[in-house]
Amino acid sequence: MINIVSFGYGHSAPPVAEATYDLRRLFRNPFHNPELKNLTGLDAPVYEHVLATPGVESLAQVVTFLAVGLHDTARGEDITIAYGCVGGRHRAVGLARRTQELIRLTHRETTVEHRDIGKPLLPPSAH
Secondary structure, three states: OEEEEEEEOOOOOOOOOOEEEEOOOOOOOHHHOOOOOOOOOOOHHHHHHHHOOOOHHHHHHHHHHHHHHHHHHOOOOOEEEEEEEOOOOOHHHHHHHHHHHHHHOOOOOEEEEEOOOOOOOOOHHHO
């Protein structure tokens, strides 16, 4: 099984994972768009915003390649890939979703956990 976890650094420590990607500085933050702020990466407008961000698709493809390779090397053991952003509601969720879509194309089993998606928005000073 390839497990994917999205999380927010502003809520607690990152989960234990074979590979963790910090998205806080890499990609634009939907939190700063008033129309997207209260939505999550499970909502189409945020997901589309994340996918339209330059570099996101490339990262999702590279992470998929890495995850599949690690899983094959692990000889049946589960592996975990984690994506973190500030609050764990927008960028991390979008990238976790996209990575799961790509992994499924390789016919491997995968799960996604959005650890902090239901937690309150963090204050603007955290972003």
